[in-house]
Structures are given as structure tokens and as C-alpha cells.
Amino acid sequence: MSKKAIIIGAGIGGLSSALRLLHNGYEVEIYEKENSIGGRVNITETEDFTFDLTASILMMPDVYKELFSYVNKNYEDYLEFIEIDPIYRVFSDGNHFIDFNTSMSKLTKNLEAISKDDYLGYFKFISDVYEKYLIANKYFLEKSQDTPKDFFNLTTLSKAFKIHTLLPLMISSQIILKMKIFENTLPFNLCM
Numbered sequence: 001m002s003k004k005a006i007i008i009g010a011g012i013g014g015l016s017s018a019l020r021l022l023h024n025g026y027e028v029e030i031y032e033k034e035n036s037i038g039g040r041v042n043i044t045e046t047e048d049f050t051f052d053l054t055a056s057i058l059m060m061p062d063v064y065k066e067l068f069s070y071v072n073k074n075y076e077d078y079l080e081f082i083e084i085d086p087i088y089r090v091f092s093d094g095n096h097f098i099d100f101n102t103s104m105s106k107l108t109k110n111l112e113a114i115s116k117d118d119y120l121g122y123f124k125f126i127s128d129v130y131e132k133y134l135i136a137n138k139y140f141l142e143k144s145q146d147t148p149k150d151f152f153n154l155t156t157l158s159k160a161f162k163i164h165t166l167l168p169l170m171i172s173s174q175i176i177l178k179m180k181i182f183e184n185t186l187p188f189n190l191c192m
């Protein structure tokens with residue numbers, strides 16, 4: 001008789017766990033309290049606009065690709081990742097705005113138009129934050145935190161102190177700072 005797993009919640013976490021469990025021979029039941037699946041990854045629509053309820057930017061497509069390959073499926077048969085250009089537009093003081101794109105050459109032009117110093121500062125920031133992302137990935141994102149000891153130990157705590165970035169030291173333009181603050185309100189904040 002196959003083992004049975006019951007999952008509460010059909011958000012991305014519940015659905016992903018269900019796929020992995022099914023692949024490992026479990027019988028799976030998912031219970032969802034809302035009328036639709038997806039959890040926080042959802043939208044709300046008015047006549048003129050569509051709003052993301054949470055996730056706006058897919059930062060780590062590889063996580064989704066890995067899930068599909070884990071269950072021997074090709075993600076392209078199920079999902080289409082669409083590159084958006086610009087990813088988003090940040091407004092400041094009514095008429096001023098800056099577009100953010102995945103294309104580094106376009107982004108360079110946009111930032112240079114605001115300030116050459118900040119253009120340099122922005123790329124220093126990207127390099128700094130990428131180094132921190134690698135630390136966060138290794139010690140936090142891809143590591144199970146099953147017991148308090150998994151987090152509250154000397155190695156993890158010392159790494160936690162290393163992932164703080166002092167953005168205002170690298171950038172002075174208010175519009176670029178505002179954009180980064182907007183991004184930092186997103187738990188995941190890079191693009192494909």
C-alpha cells in the first residue's frame with residue numbers, strides 16, 4: 001500500500017511538495033481553503049488594471065526548472081517564461097521616471113542619464129549584492145532550517161552578518177535609491 005501525504009495549502013510550496021511526493025510514490029491529498037490555487041502568487045483585476053498580489057518578478061527560474069526535471073518533465077511543456085521590457089518603471093516627483101531592464105546595455109544608458117557616479121555605484125552594488133546572494137543561497141536558501149540549531153550556530157550567524165548591504169554608500173540619486181527600496185520590499189528581487 002502506498003504511503004499517503006496530506007498537504008494543507010495549494011500555494012507554490014504545497015504544489016511543489018505534492019509533485020515531489022507524487023514522484024516518490026506517495027498518494028497525495030491537498031486541502032485549500034480558498035477557491036483557487038496559487039496562494040500568494042495570484043492577481044486581482046479591475047476593469048483597467050491587473051495587480052500582482054505578491055510575486056511580480058521571477059528571480060530564480062532555475063528553482064522551477066529543477067522541480068520539473070526532478071519529476072522528469074520538461075518545464076517548457078507547461079510554463080512559458082516571458083521576458084518583460086522594461087521589467088518595471090519607477091516614478092519620482094511626478095514626471096521623472098526610470099526604467100529597469102534585464103538588458104545591461106539599456107540599463108547602463110538609463111542610469112548614466114541620471115548620474116555617472118551613480119551608474120558606477122549601481123554596478124558596484126550589483127557586484128556586492130551578487131557576492132552576498134551566493135552566501136545567502138549556500139547558507140540559507142538551499143539549506144533546510146529544521147531545528148533552531150540549523151540557524152543559530154556560529155557559521156550561519158557569521159554569514160548572516162555578511163549579507164547586509166550599505167546601499168546609500170554606493171548610490172546618492174534619490175530615484176535609484178527609491179527603486180532599490182521598492183525592490184527590497186520584495187522577498188525575492190531579481191529578474192530572469
Ligand SMILES: Cc1cc2nc3c(=O)[nH]c(=O)nc-3n(C[C@H](O)[C@H](O)[C@H](O)COP(=O)(O)OP(=O)(O)OC[C@H]3O[C@@H](n4cnc5c(N)ncnc54)[C@H](O)[C@@H]3O)c2cc1C
Nearest residue numbers: 009010011012013014032033039040041054055056057188
Ligand atoms: C509582498 C510580497 C511580494 C512578493 N514578491 C515576490 C516576487 O517578486 N518574486 C517571488 O518569487 N516571490 C515573491 N514573494 C514570495 C512568494 O509570494 C511566496 O514565497 C510564495 O508565494 C509562498 O508560497 P507558499 O506556498 O509557501 O505560501 P502561500 O502562497 O501563502 O500558500 C499557502 C496556501 O495555504 C492556504 N492555507 C492557509 N491555511 C490554510 C488552511 N488552514 N487550510 C487550507 N488551506 C490553507 C492559503 O490559502 C494558501 O493558498 C512575495 C511575497 C510577498 C508577501
